[in-house]
Amino acid sequence: MDAAQLAQFAVQKMLSGDEASRSLGMELKTVGAGTAIVSMKVRKDMVNGHDIAHGGIVFTLADTAFACACNSHNVVNVAQSCSINFTRPALLGDVLTATAVEVTRGRRSGVYDVRVENGDGKLVALFRGQCASLDKPLVEI
Amino acid sequence: MDAAQLAQFAVQKMLSGDEASRSLGMELKTVGAGTAIVSMKVRKDMVNGHDIAHGGIVFTLADTAFACACNSHNVVNVAQSCSINFTRPALLGDVLTATAVEVTRGRRSGVYDVRVENGDGKLVALFRGQCASLDKPLVEI
Amino acid sequence: MDAAQLAQFAVQKMLSGDEASRSLGMELKTVGAGTAIVSMKVRKDMVNGHDIAHGGIVFTLADTAFACACNSHNVVNVAQSCSINFTRPALLGDVLTATAVEVTRGRRSGVYDVRVENGDGKLVALFRGQCASLDKPLVEI
Amino acid sequence: MDAAQLAQFAVQKMLSGDEASRSLGMELKTVGAGTAIVSMKVRKDMVNGHDIAHGGIVFTLADTAFACACNSHNVVNVAQSCSINFTRPALLGDVLTATAVEVTRGRRSGVYDVRVENGDGKLVALFRGQCASLDKPLVEI
Secondary structure: OOHHHHHHHHHHHHHHOOHHHHHOOOEEEEEEOOEEEEEEEOOHHHEOOOOEEOHHHHHHHHHHHHHHHHOOOOEEEEEEEEEEEEOOOOEOOOEEEEEEEEEEEOOOEEEEEEEEEOOOOOEEEEEEEEEEEEEEEOOOO | OOHHHHHHHHHHHHHHOOHHHHHOOOEEEEEEOOEEEEEEEOOHHHEOOOOEEOHHHHHHHHHHHHHHHHOOOOEEEEEEEEEEEEOOOOEOOOEEEEEEEEEEEOOOEEEEEEEEEOOOOOEEEEEEEEEEEEEEEOOOO | OOHHHHHHHHHHHHHHOOHHHHHOOOEEEEEEOOEEEEEEEOOHHHEOOOOEEOHHHHHHHHHHHHHHHHOOOOEEEEEEEEEEEEOOOOEOOOEEEEEEEEEEEOOOEEEEEEEEEOOOOOEEEEEEEEEEEEEEEOOOO | OOHHHHHHHHHHHHHHOOHHHHHOOOEEEEEEOOEEEEEEEOOHHHEOOOOEEOHHHHHHHHHHHHHHHHOOOOEEEEEEEEEEEEOOOOEOOOEEEEEEEEEEEOOOEEEEEEEEEOOOOOEEEEEEEEEEEEEEEOOOO
């Protein structure tokens, strides 16, 4: 397996057990070594009274893309700290896309950036996550 | 109405239209001028394959407590940027409590700190949120 | 004046009064509409006992590039919140370069990303800043 | 030596080699196990054209208090990521005080909160730092 195949294999295994992202309707579009794209449609049970998506749900999408990217090398990594800037409301019915890229990755920790965009390609939120490696394989090969 | 009654009135109104926090089973325990406590039980649809709560769901709880606290003066405030540090996993069945306090509040923006604890009072996550005021009432009185 | 000339004019005026960046030996390399590059050599009075630059000094360089970029439209903007991830030590004698880019900019606030690199082009720190507009010109034209 | 004496011993040793904090006139007021207070006067070479302290210098003060607190157990800890919210300008001549407290500390990492106040006790900035342990003693005893 090359790095891209390993990423596919490991991350799909990880997501297969993840009830949280499944129940929110998240879909893994692509995953590679250090990168991932995850999408989600904003449903009625994700919005407030003004039909605007809860910021936490937008964060959850970004956090999922981050988790996919930082576990894509088949080494277990857990989120240590994350920050998010909200730049535009996500609306009921919007299909959001979170694109995660690896900025830097060391032996013990890494930093990943995630952009969340709406269907028009407009920026909804910027997320940055730092993870810590647990130094063990995600899936046995 | 005094400040505490206004907080109750405004925040309960705000939450009554919030499908997202309702669907996650969140419960407003107390709310006052600049403060709020919100709790949530970690359900099966909130965890990953190791029965650990998705970080995004923990964030969503903290973010909801933040929203309650920063809207408690009956002035609409929206989240601009938030950060979270994860310090301990939250497990399936845990009842989490998020306690938000106002650190500072100006005419245009404010900063709020939220601690998320599990049922044993152990720290699960630290959240800090910065909001921007839209300078209009949340509910008409 | 076009946008690039305005950026030059406004930011050079702003920096001309800035004793802090001058005393740290910072140099504006380029500035444009929403972007800026600032460099600084790590001096003896900027390091700790192991000849590693103080994280605060690295932050200060990034923050200066951020200030240049977010004031480049000749509208006064002040930093509201910033975050930094330290990825590699900066050493005595290193010439650091901070490159700021505008991620998003609205009427009231903006978000800027800054990369700090050493002379080998290796990433030293990642900075993200959010600013608030004071809605007044930086310099009268 | 008890924990408080160890903190004093280790942190004073650490600061004695720190040219950066010395050149900025920082003074360690108190240090204990997990806590530290550091003060600094805002000098002419720390301000911009409006006699307001550079945000980076305020950050540097907070970061120094953080470093003292997170190294106070005589285990080397390095800053991984920090965030700061600026709430009020610090002015030329102000004597700023940064108070760092330990929020949580594990085997591999810790989180510390720092408040920076001016001479009137007003909040100037809120800082949160996350450190990683290098798992070796700061000073040999």
